Amino acid sequence: MKVLVPVKRVVDYNVKVRVKADGSGVETANVKMSMNPFDEIAVEEAVRLREKGVAGEIVAVSCGPNAAQEQLRTALAMGADRGILVEHDGVLEPLAVAKLLKTIVAKEGPALVILGKQAIDDDMSATGQMLAALLGWGQGTFASKIEKEGESLRVTREVDGGLETVSLKLPAIVTTDLRLNEPRYASLPNIMKARKKPIETLKPADLGVDPTPRLSVLKVEEPAKRQAGKKVGSVQELVEKLRNEAKVI
Amino acid sequence: MAVLVLADHKDGGITQPTRSTVAAAAALGDVHVLLVGEGAAAAAPAAARIAGVAKVLTGAEAPVLAEPLAALLVSMAPGYSHLLAPASASGKNVMPRVAALLDVQILSDISGVVDADTFIRPIYAGNAMATVKSSDAKKVITVRAASFDPAPAEGGSASVEAAPTAADPGLSTFLGAEIVKSERPELTAARIVISGGRAMASSENFAIIEKVADILGAAVGASRAAVDAGYAPNDMQVGQTGKIVAPELYIAVGISGAIQHLAGMKDSKVIVAINKDEEAPIFQVADYGLVADLFKAVPELEAELAK
Ligand SMILES: Cc1cc2nc3c(=O)[nH]c(=O)nc-3n(C[C@H](O)[C@H](O)[C@H](O)COP(=O)(O)OP(=O)(O)OC[C@H]3O[C@@H](n4cnc5c(N)ncnc54)[C@H](O)[C@@H]3O)c2cc1C
Numbered sequence A: 001m002k003v004l005v006p007v008k009r010v011v012d013y014n015v016k017v018r019v020k021a022d023g024s025g026v027e028t029a030n031v032k033m034s035m036n037p038f039d040e041i042a043v044e045e046a047v048r049l050r051e052k053g054v055a056g057e058i059v060a061v062s063c064g065p066n067a068a069q070e071q072l073r074t075a076l077a078m079g080a081d082r083g084i085l086v087e088h089d090g091v092l093e094p095l096a097v098a099k100l101l102k103t104i105v106a107k108e109g110p111a112l113v114i115l116g117k118q119a120i121d122d123d124m125s126a127t128g129q130m131l132a133a134l135l136g137w138g139q140g141t142f143a144s145k146i147e148k149e150g151e152s153l154r155v156t157r158e159v160d161g162g163l164e165t166v167s168l169k170l171p172a173i174v175t176t177d178l179r180l181n182e183p184r185y186a187s188l189p190n191i192m193k194a195r196k197k198p199i200e201t202l203k204p205a206d207l208g209v210d211p212t213p214r215l216s217v218l219k220v221e222e223p224a225k226r227q228a229g230k231k232v233g234s235v236q237e238l239v240e241k242l243r244n245e246a247k248v249i
Numbered sequence B: 001m002a003v004l005v006l007a008d009h010k011d012g013g014i015t016q017p018t019r020s021t022v023a024a025a026a027a028l029g030d031v032h033v034l035l036v037g038e039g040a041a042a043a044a045p046a047a048a049r050i051a052g053v054a055k056v057l058t059g060a061e062a063p064v065l066a067e068p069l070a071a072l073l074v075s076m077a078p079g080y081s082h083l084l085a086p087a088s089a090s091g092k093n094v095m096p097r098v099a100a101l102l103d104v105q106i107l108s109d110i111s112g113v114v115d116a117d118t119f120i121r122p123i124y125a126g127n128a129m130a131t132v133k134s135s136d137a138k139k140v141i142t143v144r145a146a147s148f149d150p151a152p153a154e155g156g157s158a159s160v161e162a163a164p165t166a167a168d169p170g171l172s173t174f175l176g177a178e179i180v181k182s183e184r185p186e187l188t189a190a191r192i193v194i195s196g197g198r199a200m201a202s203s204e205n206f207a208i209i210e211k212v213a214d215i216l217g218a219a220v221g222a223s224r225a226a227v228d229a230g231y232a233p234n235d236m237q238v239g240q241t242g243k244i245v246a247p248e249l250y251i252a253v254g255i256s257g258a259i260q261h262l263a264g265m266k267d268s269k270v271i272v273a274i275n276k277d278e279e280a281p282i283f284q285v286a287d288y289g290l291v292a293d294l295f296k297a298v299p300e301l302e303a304e305l306a307k
């Protein structure tokens, strides 16, 4: 079965972002960019499914600026077979991304799409569920285990209070949680090989999708800052302060 | 027009994050509450007593799956201007699906309501707060419970009716669940939370934290590193991609204070950090910092609190 893996270019998770002085957004110029960490887990899972003989071709897709080719190359170096870039410079909200991905699914005919559970920039946690809705497919979100059983997929999900297991009819959508796997590092030879793998570039208009955002950002502000407090010298002092100063116990 | 809140319920009660969602919804219109899943009818009286709830609707008592639940919410949507759910595992699972079926962009994890179209939501692990205005006719929203004081559990006297039914698209089946039973308060509702990090070094060692939790009536949390290492179950993870908590008192034990962890707890009223490295970033947000070996300090804390 063919597997499609959408990967997003985001500010690297180690960067502490700064809000722009004019309140229009966050500073992304000259900031390290990476593949969204949950999407690395998605690529890794697709590659593992192929290693188990469950998955066939793996196609990585990114919607975003031309530079998102870098993240597609990373996916190719991890083991994806080819890439598709849907090039667009403005903001892409999950609904627009889901509409773009729906058209790619129609062209490619995958049996499984594995997305990250959440992009660490917009923190929406929505695209996979939205794509599942638009396709009329079942969804296994926040997955910590995936097993193919005949024509269905058994997905263990991280939920409040513990774990839940569902069976999805294929084709289906899965979104990855942190415990699904630990992504591999691409080896140098694989990075070299990835340079030769094909990346096709399309525009939203080629796919007949209007990506205009539905949300307008009125302002972006820094959250209330927390001041570092004081160091206490002993457990006794800590308990005394919590009782008599902070009055929380 | 009224607004609809999809409730999380447990053991005949309504979760505190749901009451926070009711509080957020009350600013937008008359609040109707939808209960589905096993125990929905049993939880209806508790939902009806929440202050500000006008009507309670109870649906099927089967295990909750995203696809049929989304179909139900979409069938009910014409009667509502806003559809809300807590940003819990179940709210985050179903609401984006509902939004896409209605062709609207979801507003995930809102932390503030400005007006009927305008909301505040954290982005980049809470390092920025965005005020966004939706141009969609209908709003589909998940609510960050820690940002809204819960609506009082008592004071309402809503009517209870059966919810409409919608056909199950039959795309998935429920196989089972492993839910950890605990006598302690829920992480997202507790007044005090004590969390352990990688430094706990084993699941057995979490017992020293649990003893303190028992004395304080606190919930127990964990960093991702502790969860990944198997020291604590996944639903205890606090952070950007785990649970968001804002208790009166948060005690971080052997946790360094990575951005992703801070994202889940930095709105706590009072933060205590116990860490043997005085340079640990957690001290930059802690009201009270104790530089100490946790294996010495935590048992001492237990003894001191028991006095
Ligand atoms: C996509 C993504 C999402 C993430 N989401 C989350 C999330 O939701 N929640 C989360 O927590 N993390 C998350 N992380 C991980 C995060 O970046 C950190 O790796 C993690 O929080 C570190 O956990 P820790 O503080 O327990 O471990 P460490 O960073 O290893 O810190 C251990 C601390 O313990 C101290 N210590 C060691 N021994 C002792 C002792 N005997 N006594 C006292 N102190 C001691 C050390 O000084 C150190 O400060 C995420 C990461 C990514 C990439």
Ligand SMILES: Nc1ncnc2c1ncn2[C@@H]1O[C@H](COP(=O)(O)O)[C@@H](O)[C@H]1O
Pocket (backbone or CB within 6 Å): A006, A007, A008, A009, A036, A038, A039, A042, A061, A062, A063, A064, A092, A094, A097, A114, A115, A116, A117, A118, A119, A120, A122, A123, A124, A125, A126, A127, A128
């Ligand atoms: N612009 C994009 N291009 C490709 N995949 C995306 C894009 N945006 C979101 N995704 C996928 O959807 C997941 C969830 O993103 P979000 O709904 O924005 O939190 C990500 O982990 C990606 O797998």
